[in-house]
Amino acid sequence: MKNKIIVIVGPTAVGKTALAIEVAQRFQGEVISGDSQQVYRTLDIGTAKASPEEQAMAFEFFYD
Numbered sequence: 347m348k349n350k351i352i353v354i355v356g357p358t359a360v361g362k363t364a365l366a367i368e369v370a371q372r373f374q375g376e377v378i379s380g381d382s383q384q385v386y387r388t389l390d391i392g393t394a395k396a397s398p399e400e401q402a403m404a405f406e407f408f409y410d
Contacts, residue, residue: 363396367403 366377
């Protein structure tokens with residue numbers, strides 16, 4: 347079976363993070379940020395960062 351990738355794009359503040367979390371939970375996937383300001387692997391997201399609660403929701407299903 348081939349892996350599928352869902353890409354969510356759009357302007358700032360339209361709900362991409364919330365949608366990405368819902369999609370990740372539904373399909374048991376993971377969220378990978380591709381922010382234009384995120385350049386280095388170890389660089390923390392600097393713009394429109396998901397809250398700690400949102401991040402926990404996205405990763406909760408992954409480690410269960």
